[in-house]
Amino acid sequence: MTETAVKTRRPPLWEGLRKAWAISGKDMKIYYFQPAVLIFGLVFPIAIFFAFLMGRDVQAVNLFPGLIALTLFFSTTTVAPFSVPWEKMNRTFERLLFAPVSMFDAVLGKVVSAFLFGLVISLVPLAIGLIFFGSRISNYPVLILALLLGNLCLATMGMLISTVNADTPPKVMMVLNVVRLPLMFVSGIFLALPTLPTYGRVLAWFSPVSYAADLLYKGMGFQSYFGVLISSLMLVAFTAVMFLWSIMRMSAWNK
């Protein structure tokens, strides 16, 4: 019988990151190709986009930053709200609670798997826009910042929503869509933020999606509404608050 590291009260950072990565890897294997994740994360935003585009006198190229934001929003926020209640329902989430894994590492693992999923999926409409619709990237650093910070923030948002008191994926998905659908209309996805009515522009400040969309517009040659600095800081702030809130909510599960 080998000696286990029972003396250390908290595992070192590197060990925690390895555990978080193990959780991400497991989620990638299990959930990325689940029909519900692909439908809500990929098919749904593309269908909404074309429903909005068709029959309107709008050039598709002007809507591509919005489509990328929409895809990013839907794909990234789908993974955790599916995986967490699925694991709670099958009691496999307890595996993470049995193990010497801190809540920080557990949440980080879940967020990273959603982040990577959203990152890959959001490259699909970007590539389509660049290849077929004449979209262009005018500011690479801002576009990369938008994809990284936007995906991270919205992955954390999905994580937070997955902590609602519901034990099956359909119940959590319902809550998720109650949050997602209204946000879609006040975040500059279909209508640029300056063209929104006053109440829409006020509400946009409270939606993390607005800042991701704003950076995407800027990166693809459009005017930024908030400015790159404010959008980036707001995404970081939203990420931090929702990350800590997720940890607090999950820690309360074993009270």
Next chain:
Amino acid sequence: MASSIEVRELTKYYGSLLAVDHISFEVEAGEVFGFLGPNGAGKTTTMRMLTNLTRPNEGSATILGMDTVRDSLAVKAAVGIVPEASNVFFELTTLANLTFTGALYGLPRKRITQRAEELIELFDLVPHRDRKSMELSLGLRRRLTIAMSIMHEPKVVFLDEPTSGLDVESARLIRDIVGALRKNGVTVFITTHNMEEANQLCERIAVINHGRLVAVDTPERLKQAAAEAQAVEVAFSRELSGDEEEKLSKMACVGEVRRLGDKYHLIVSDPPCVLRALYPFINEHGLEPIAINTYGPSLEDVFVKLVGKEKEPA
């Protein structure tokens, strides 16, 4: 011998329901300790508190000298947990379930592969190594669950109803594994309502009912507490007449006579006393005994006695 588990006044409320009521006990290092009780008695809640899956409202517990709440990560690194439901990842293969568990416990990559293969061999899972868990039978999933719980070679293992609903082969394999863990000096804490299993596996047993500890002792000493539930079973070459049955029931030291098939089951507190009286009875009535057996009280008798006593009004 040092204690592996020390429990002091551990208490848990769910709302106004008192699930576990100020229980205290110790489990020695390397001991197989049974936690016996009816459904809803507080067994699983106690186990969940010991593994910090549920926070106690009062009292404390230490495992290997570490506080289960304050040192929760260190405690989790030192214990293996087998829940009642076999919670393996259905979408992963047997091997992937084990390697993921190894990663969660921070084992080095090389050791993860080595240990996973060892356990696949030990638990007779070789033909199922690359099958998804959803394709495995209940017994195979149970074996995998236990294998996952000892992936990191814990010093203390908690097993919740380990053989419940299993086929004979799987149940026997799991009992053998518990025996092997004991040989390796691992402390095993088993919650069960299967008395025969507790009797076979455990060195000491705690009986819990309505959240309170009713008794903690070795199986044999617990059985002595139900000494009046001993029995002498006798079968004759012919059926007894009504008169003979009447005389048998009034024989010295006999508490009660039960007819079980072609046998008479005499409930007694002093078997030698009955045996002394039984031979004159046989001679007097010209009977030929086919079989005479004596039975000590079973753990079930003890359990019924202890739990029954709890139900009596104060």
